[in-house]
Amino acid sequence: MKVTIFGSGYVGLVTGACLAEVGNDVVCIDIDAGKIQRLNQGEVPIYEPGLDTIIKRNMAAGRLQFTTDVDLGVSHGLFQFIAVGTPPDEDGSADLQYVLAVARSIGERMRDYRVIVNKSTVPVGTADKVRGAVGEVLARRGAAIEFDVVSNPEFLKEGAAIEDFMKPDRIVVGTDNPRTTELLRALYAPFNRSHDRMVCMDIRSAELTKYAANAMLATKISFMNELANLAERLGADIEKVRVGIGSDPRIGYHFIYPGCGYGGSCFPKDVKALERTARDVGYPAPLLQAVEAVNDRQKEKLFEKISAYFGGDLAGRTIAVWGLAFKPNTDDMREAPSRTLMEALWRAGAKVRAFDPVAREEAHRLYGERADLILCDSPESALQGADALAVVTEWNVFRSPDFDEIRHTLTRPAVFDGRNIYDPAHMKAQGFDYFAIGRGTA
Ligand SMILES: NC(=O)C1=CN([C@@H]2O[C@H](COP(=O)(O)OP(=O)(O)OC[C@H]3O[C@@H](n4cnc5c(N)ncnc54)[C@H](O)[C@@H]3O)[C@@H](O)[C@H]2O)C=CC1
Numbered sequence: 001m002k003v004t005i006f007g008s009g010y011v012g013l014v015t016g017a018c019l020a021e022v023g024n025d026v027v028c029i030d031i032d033a034g035k036i037q038r039l040n041q042g043e044v045p046i047y048e049p050g051l052d053t054i055i056k057r058n059m060a061a062g063r064l065q066f067t068t069d070v071d072l073g074v075s076h077g078l079f080q081f082i083a084v085g086t087p088p089d090e091d092g093s094a095d096l097q098y099v100l101a102v103a104r105s106i107g108e109r110m111r112d113y114r115v116i117v118n119k120s121t122v123p124v125g126t127a128d129k130v131r132g133a134v135g136e137v138l139a140r141r142g143a144a145i146e147f148d149v150v151s152n153p154e155f156l157k158e159g160a161a162i163e164d165f166m167k168p169d170r171i172v173v174g175t176d177n178p179r180t181t182e183l184l185r186a187l188y189a190p191f192n193r194s195h196d197r198m199v200c201m202d203i204r205s206a207e208l209t210k211y212a213a214n215a216m217l218a219t220k221i222s223f224m225n226e227l228a229n230l231a232e233r234l235g236a237d238i239e240k241v242r243v244g245i246g247s248d249p250r251i252g253y254h255f256i257y258p259g260c261g262y263g264g265s266c267f268p269k270d271v272k273a274l275e276r277t278a279r280d281v282g283y284p285a286p287l288l289q290a291v292e293a294v295n296d297r298q299k300e301k302l303f304e305k306i307s308a309y310f311g312g313d314l315a316g317r318t319i320a321v322w323g324l325a326f327k328p329n330t331d332d333m334r335e336a337p338s339r340t341l342m343e344a345l346w347r348a349g350a351k352v353r354a355f356d357p358v359a360r361e362e363a364h365r366l367y368g369e370r371a372d373l374i375l376c377d378s379p380e381s382a383l384q385g386a387d388a389l390a391v392v393t394e395w396n397v398f399r400s401p402d403f404d405e406i407r408h409t410l411t412r413p414a415v416f417d418g419r420n421i422y423d424p425a426h427m428k429a430q431g432f433d434y435f436a437i438g439r440g441t442a
């Protein structure tokens with residue numbers, strides 16, 4: 001089948017590559033000419049395990065092309081996917097300018113029937129706006145061309161995106177007629193073999209399903225972080241509590257890991273956007289507000305602990321930071337807890353020596369050259385001349401380091417573990433001053 005994807009970011013690239021991998025003929029469009037040029041030179045602009053191989057294989061097979069040519073894109077695909085960003089506007093609502101710009105581009109160029117599939121995360125009612133935008137342009141052109149708009153939210157996780165797309169838990173499809181449902185069923189058939197994973201519904205419910213999923217996951221994390229803060233004050237260990245509650249299948253083990261807060265491009269913006277949607281319809285959504293407030297506070301936790309350890313005076317100190325990405329297996333630093341920590345350390349006059357297995361370039365892009373940030377080549381080199389170590393992202397490489405080396409290299413034997421990856425008893429036995437999240441017994 002012929003597919004066009006607008007937006008060659010995390011979602012667009014993974015969607016395009018995976019649809020090509022199962023035999024579709026895919027054109028990916030982006031307005032960022034630099035990105036398209038890099039892709040055409042065989043360079044994948046994001047770090048996502050496995051993506052590189054699939055892209056190269058399908059480009060070589062002629063099933064996947066990258067272009068800035070919108071005319072080509074609109075004439076190519078029966079399916080026109082929208083996978084552009086929906087960043088938060090000033091008031092927290094999702095900014096739909098990119099989505100609607102794509103809708104207008106399609107309307108301006110389409111010559112026959114098109115299925116416009118929205119994969120971006122968008123507020124309830126956006127499909128109506130997309131339909132309106134396309135319809136308006138068609139009317140201006142005096143063109144009576146049929147089209148459908150579908151909501152097909154994406155649930156992939158960065159770092160595991162290929163696996164999530166190839167073996168989805170569910171494929172949510174919101175349509176307003178059976179014809180489009182069947183077209184989407186045919187497109188997704190290769191990913192829907194062992195049992196029917198397609199969950200078909202009306203468009204508004206599909207749009208809300210996406211926010212509901214992310215808000216539920218963010219709620220679980222903030223709930224655990226709230227309990228972690230309580231456990232610290234009560235002399236209890238949140239990690240014991242986590243296992244104690246996760247063993248109840250009604251609760252489950254997923255997404256109940258406490259830590260230094262959730263980051264990434266989605267949870268923070270989607271909780272905000274849903275809260276904003278709720279406010280717009282006269283419901284203040286107190287639970288969502290609390291989820292966000294707890295997370296904002298949680299991102300300050302590591303700094304508070306470090307500052308308290310050094311008696312509130314961090315001027316002239318150097319802190320080693322392990323992990324910059326918002327989670328392992330990605331180079332994405334959007335809303336990453338490492339940023340909250342580093343920026344607070346800088347404000348307090350401290351220096352940072354940071355190491356991340358893949359996000360170094362991204363950190364450099366975000367912060368440029370500055371005297372108080374040294375981006376290091378290895379975890380060990382980040383420790384050189386540092387007074388304490390903060391672990392912010394639980395990359396595997398940090399899980400069993402040479403503890404003797406850490407203790408001997410740091411000027412103070414202080415480890416601040418934002419992801420609870422070390423054993424408090426072991427750290428104490430090794431002579432560390434060890435601070436974790438919610439481990440009141442540590
Ligand atoms: N990143 C993730 O893990 C997930 C993201 N989402 C949602 O998917 C959407 C896209 O997210 P990402 O892929 O992370 O964004 P991204 O920022 O990585 O990529 C968006 C791309 O769209 C391009 N673009 C903007 N306007 C365009 C236009 N008119 N024509 C063609 N390309 C255009 C940008 O240049 C950029 O390359 C968002 O709504 C996000 O909430 C949903 C599930 C997972």
Ligand SMILES: O=C(O)[C@H]1O[C@H](OP(=O)(O)OP(=O)(O)OC[C@H]2O[C@@H](n3ccc(=O)[nH]c3=O)[C@H](O)[C@@H]2O)[C@H](O)[C@@H](O)[C@@H]1O
Binds near residue numbers: 158255258
């Ligand atoms: O809409 C989206 O963009 C995506 O958002 C999340 O995916 P992602 O942001 O890639 O990453 P997650 O693995 O969900 O982690 C998000 C944040 O929560 C934190 N987290 C996660 C799990 C946990 O138990 N505790 C915790 O603090 C992570 O460290 C990370 O900072 C969802 O998991 C995806 O299903 C969704 O498609």
